[in-house]
Amino acid sequence: MSLSPYWLRDNCPCDGCRDPRNGQKLFQITDLPENLAAVETTEADGQLAVLWSDGHRSRYPLEWLDRAGAGDGRTEQGKRLWQAAxxxxxxxxxxxxxxxxxxxxxxxxxxxxxxxxxxxxxxxxxxxxxxxxxxxxxxxxxxxxxxxxxxxxxxxxxxxxxxxxxxxxxxxxxxxxxxxxxxxxxxxxxxxxxxxxxxxxxxxxxxxxxxxxxxxxxxxxxxxxxxxxxxxxxxxxxxxxxxxxxxxxxxxxxxxxxxxxxxxxxxxxxxxxxxxxxxxxxxxxxxxxxxxxxxxxxxxxxxxxxxxxxxxxxxxxxxxxxxxxxxxxxxxxxxxxxTLAVLDRRAAALDEIEGLFEGEGAGEYLGEAVTMAQHMLQAGALAEAAGAPDHLVAAALLHDIGHFDGTGTELMQGRDNRHSHTGADWLARWFGPGVTEPVRLHVAAKRYLCTAEPGYRERLSAASEYTLQVQGGPMDAEQAAAFAALPGAADAVALRRWDEQAKDAGAATPPFAHFRPLLWRVFA
Amino acid sequence: MSLSPYWLRDNCPCDGCRDPRNGQKLFQITDLPENLAAVETTEADGQLAVLWSDGHRSRYPLEWLDRAGAGDGRTEQGKRLWQAAxxxxxxxxxxxxxxxxxxxxxxxxxxxxxxxxxxxxxxxxxxxxxxxxxxxxxxxxxxxxxxxxxxxxxxxxxxxxxxxxxxxxxxxxxxxxxxxxxxxxxxxxxxxxxxxxxxxxxxxxxxxxxxxxxxxxxxxxxxxxxxxxxxxxxxxxxxxxxxxxxxxxxxxxxxxxxxxxxxxxxxxxxxxxxxxxxxxxxxxxxxxxxxxxxxxxxxxxxxxxxxxxxxxxxxxxxxxxxxxxxxxxxxxxxxxxxTLAVLDRRAAALDEIEGLFEGEGAGEYLGEAVTMAQHMLQAGALAEAAGAPDHLVAAALLHDIGHFDGTGTELMQGRDNRHSHTGADWLARWFGPGVTEPVRLHVAAKRYLCTAEPGYRERLSAASEYTLQVQGGPMDAEQAAAFAALPGAADAVALRRWDEQAKDAGAATPPFAHFRPLLWRVFA
Missing domain, CATH: 3.60.130.10 (Clavaminate synthase-like)
Structure with a gap:
């Protein structure tokens, strides 16, 4: 494979080369040395790994290498040239x-x-x-x-x-x-x-x-x-x-x-x-x-x-x-x-999320009586029934999306998969902090409530009591005060309560499609 | 002279080819016949006259033919390319x-x-x-x-x-x-x-x-x-x-x-x-x-x-x-x-008007004791002293600009030069109706006042009484009522009174420059 070295390097996707927040490049093209070359390239796991002559390492998805250019859609190419008929x-x-x-x-x-x-x-x-x-x-x-x-x-x-x-x-x-x-x-x-x-x-x-x-x-x-x-x-x-x-x-x-x-x-x-x-x-x-x-x-x-x-x-x-x-x-x-690109991207995001609910979401939910998808749909429905604002219903619906990478079992084996953070970061591609922060804090909210609310811990399910330990146990007083001061903390506590309730095998569960209009409103 | 026929015809400046109000072309390029040709061209009085094969006649100023293109000033051409020093x-x-x-x-x-x-x-x-x-x-x-x-x-x-x-x-x-x-x-x-x-x-x-x-x-x-x-x-x-x-x-x-x-x-x-x-x-x-x-x-x-x-x-x-x-x-x-082009154009207009005041304006004012320029400057000063709004001071200052083509003597020889209309139309290149309409109506205002205001006619100067006849004499009652209903009529009457007073050889007369800031405000 013969690739243009400066082209390839200019497109390095690593966090050092691109700001992860906005995808903007962090280096100037003149920062790259003269005669830059790839000294070692390896293909594995669908990725091309490159060691550069200046010591930098880059990894590119192979499918990315072959992608065609989209253009900006402004020339005759790709348009429908028409006549009246x-x-x-x-x-x-x-x-x-x-x-x-x-x-x-x-x-x-x-x-x-x-x-x-x-x-x-x-x-x-x-x-x-x-x-x-x-x-x-x-x-x-x-x-x-x-x-x-x-x-x-x-x-x-x-x-x-x-x-x-x-x-x-x-x-x-x-x-x-x-x-x-x-x-x-x-x-x-x-x-x-x-x-x-x-x-x-x-x-x-x-x-x-x-x-x-x-x-x-x-x-x-x-x-x-x-x-x-x-x-x-x-x-x-x-x-x-x-x-x-x-x-x-x-x-x-x-x-x-x-x-x-x-x-x-x-x-x-x-x-x-x-x-x-x-x-x-x-x-x-x-x-x-x-x-x-x-x-x-x-x-x-x-x-x-x-x-x-x-x-x-x-x-x-x-x-x-x-x-x-x-x-x-x-x-x-x-x-x-x-605007059209964002609409298309959001429609694709909802399709992707719906696909997760239907695929991995059908899996076991950490030993509870409901699937992960049922649990999250129930949490969303409970938030909606409680009259929660749209962004909080969305957070309740999506709060455990971080489990959907199949790492839930890790948690049950005693390793914290930090699913609340994984989920919040993944959702941040599309949603603002009104959605992502309650998701990010919903595990901390459990640890907070164990400290702040007498009797709360006793009501936890067996699985939840187990994961509490893996996640760090109840907060101490100082941690609890710091938590309560965070933006989104109140929303996270509310979410947590629906989370606890949403494990009812007998409850009617709305389909994901029910929430799509609400999610569109949250996007906007 | 070899000129491209369609180019020349596309630029015909006649009122049939271009809307005189906005300079926009009134014909489509496809409206011109095939094989258009100039069948007769004549140069005279600084103009090229063309008789076209379809019978249309055009006249072009010779200096216009040789003008260079201004471009739109957006390319490197005509810019000052610089370095820090x-x-x-x-x-x-x-x-x-x-x-x-x-x-x-x-x-x-x-x-x-x-x-x-x-x-x-x-x-x-x-x-x-x-x-x-x-x-x-x-x-x-x-x-x-x-x-x-x-x-x-x-x-x-x-x-x-x-x-x-x-x-x-x-x-x-x-x-x-x-x-x-x-x-x-x-x-x-x-x-x-x-x-x-x-x-x-x-x-x-x-x-x-x-x-x-x-x-x-x-x-x-x-x-x-x-x-x-x-x-x-x-x-x-x-x-x-x-x-x-x-x-x-x-x-x-x-x-x-x-x-x-x-x-x-x-x-x-x-x-x-x-x-x-x-x-x-x-x-x-x-x-x-x-x-x-x-x-x-x-x-x-x-x-x-x-x-x-x-x-x-x-x-x-x-x-x-x-x-x-x-x-x-x-x-x-x-x-x-x-905006820059309009500023330049307006500065050029004021320079042109000032040039008229200093040149032709120094000429005799229809037998009065002041020059035309003095008369108009005095009229402007009277309007200003009376606290008139800017547009009306401008109208007073410029009301006789239509005399500046040297046709004032025609008027004194018994031919109405319609100088109020000539002046108003000329001013309309730069000024709105707040200025042009009082100018246009200031002659009619005299004919109106002779009818509407007892004793007014008796106070006219001898020259003004003479021109009144040339201009049509006093209005009848119906004409006077129609006049009074026109937009700008009240302003024209006010202007007319300053016009009558502004013939004082002994009065101090501000220079034209005094009015430039006011004229800029009226432009804006």
Missing amino acids: DFAHGLPEAQWSAYLADPAEQAAVLSAVRRSGFALLRGVPEAEGQVLKVAETFGYVRETNYGKLFDVRVEADPNNLAFTSAAIAPHTDNPYRDPVPTLQLLHCLRNESDGGDSGLVDGFRAAALLRAESPGDFAVLTRTPVPFVFRDRSTELSAEQPLIGVDALGRIREIRFNNRSIGTLRGLTTAELDAFYAAYRRFAAITLRPELQLDFRLGPGDCLIFDNVRLLHARTAFEQQGSRHLQGCYADLDSLAG | DFAHGLPEAQWSAYLADPAEQAAVLSAVRRSGFALLRGVPEAEGQVLKVAETFGYVRETNYGKLFDVRVEADPNNLAFTSAAIAPHTDNPYRDPVPTLQLLHCLRNESDGGDSGLVDGFRAAALLRAESPGDFAVLTRTPVPFVFRDRSTELSAEQPLIGVDALGRIREIRFNNRSIGTLRGLTTAELDAFYAAYRRFAAITLRPELQLDFRLGPGDCLIFDNVRLLHARTAFEQQGSRHLQGCYADLDSLAG
Whole structure:
């Protein structure tokens, strides 16, 4: 196996090379010596162990070595380039209420924006300013000279043709900004006029068609910086970017297309200008092909979310006097993609935890009459019945997750597996201290209660009395006072009591799925 | 002269091709016919007149044809690439109070950020949240996962090494965002610890050095997309961009440099990875050259504004227990450049107006005993003395600007030059309706007062009585009622009274400069 040594070393996952709290690298690339080499490599237990020429040792999971790059999902690669007919059976859409209530529905909407460049939310309350709340469900509003939000309706003294009743051909917004807002939201409050329909064109598809039909024109548009300008009394913006932006590997990544605000190209020869305009006209003609434009009509309560560096949007003219009122705002794709990644990661975490409950959780629980999974589900149910806050119900449900690595038997053989710490650390990948600290302290809480509460120790089960000894026995007075002062101590004591009760072989036990909505709330 | 026909036509400045209100183009490039050609071109009066093959006629100022492109000022071109010694005589800095009070000072600060990549404001109030107010003086705050603003101080559970006391090598922030925030502000509230000094490195300079010393390495870094990643419990961000971004013409445009958050490069051969890491190490070594790093220490009340896609920032380690507290936020270069352009444009407008007062304004004022400039300065002074609001003082000062095209004599020869409309339209390039509408209506106000106010007409000067006839004579009752209902009518009547009084050859007349601060306030 021939691996690039600096690449491999730069990815060393050890705690000395990366901060375990945030995964950030703790060394500079220049800290590595010249002529770094792996002097010894060994494969064992699914790991590649490397001894480096500077004495450092690294271990890499073998499956990690072969992993493919995910990319950032912003180029044409992995997107669904479309034409209108592809949506003959319906648009990517969801009800606002379902989007809010169900993380899977939210993920589907955000995923559609990422893959197809747009999605439509229906039934969004027809309230002014609501569009900002939609944006805040996945990211941050990008304020511009048009405000945090802008009203799209006929204005007496418009500084932009958007604020008239004129037809507007397919275009992207704000090309004169750099960074350009990468997302746009348009929320319809009223649309009672004749006309004023909406259209979307996949600019990546249009650019890919240009590349296929006329590669020379495509190349011209990717390499000619175009000045975009906007001026009004209090604003003067300019940005110089090509109409078709490609990444370093030539993949289509960004479209800027807005004839209204193209400024004057300068510094090119007449032949270069002729070539640019020929290519521009050909590309513009492609964007106007009827088969590319998806037409629909926004009705009250509809909110369109779309990729403003990919999709071109258009509207038909409408009667001057008809009542049409949209509110819009800008936001950015990076946060949307990040929110989607976190939703996916959390769904995967819940699946993984549910898998543990169904797999290892079915195992014996330290000699008690219930399985580990039954014990934890009962503890969660007891917390819920007691009206505990969500984070504490979650802690009760998950408190013994540290046993799930099969080390429970070690504990019964007299070795403290410190399962409360193992569990808390494992949960900290997803949950905050409101969940992890009661889990971390629930063993200490037993040792505390043995000291602080007369009669408590006598009520312990035989197994629990045994493990008490392994875990260090009752606290002394000083230890107990220190414990009581810890954040999460009160929650840990409450958890401990449900823990003691949750060993009833005859009790009805809710399934794990019962707790999923609660766990989603705790994530948020 | 050989001009590209579509280029020339796309830039036609006529009112049919461009909306005169906002300069936006009213046609699509595809609206132009195939094989468009100029069938007749004529140069006269400094204009090129073109008759097009589709019958359209365009006129272009000859000086416009030869104008060079300004670019958007974002590439290395036109910037001052620096090393530390270039600031041996001081940093680009200003007092916060001067920055707020004097538009020229504000322009100097913003211009320094644009040219050198940074500037320092001193004496910024040491209040929490103040950094947001600094950003709002030139643009919009960009909210991220770190909040609208972030506190840079030692945190118990840091999700980023910035929030520890560790030394941090030169880097750019948020490379895992796309769009990356292009500006950063850091406002010092306290810095009492040992260490915690700041450093800045011009990344454009470092990249230019790499290009000069090792062109192959430079090329590798411009064409290798690098994955940047950030993950914490509730965030997962990734962006794939090269360390050195160049524009379509190969000019350095954007630096992303942050070893802490470089992820795992995938999909490259071992040779490509070796080449990337060799180039990356060489570039990193250049950024660490002591002669490149400008060191200074932020003290309480200092606010550093810097270009986050050009400058690398660093800080030395500091004592854990020392009190160091900065607040930061992100913003964007496009708005900063736009604010600077508007400041420059407004300064030029005031210079132009002052030039008119000193030039044409020195001419005879329609037979009165004062010059036009004296008349207008007196009108402004009277409005000011009467405690009129700024916009109305400005209107009084500028009300006869429409005479300054030398057409006043036309009026005296019996042709209405409609100078109130000419003036209002000319002023509308810079001023809102609060200024323009009283100017527009000040002639009508005379015709109104002759009807509405007994004895008013008798007090008119002889010249004013003469022009009254040319302008249409007194209004009838219906006209007067319609006038009184117009927005700005009351202001126009007030202006009219100062207009009548401002013909006193013996009165002290303030210079134009006296009104400049007021005109700046009206702009804002």
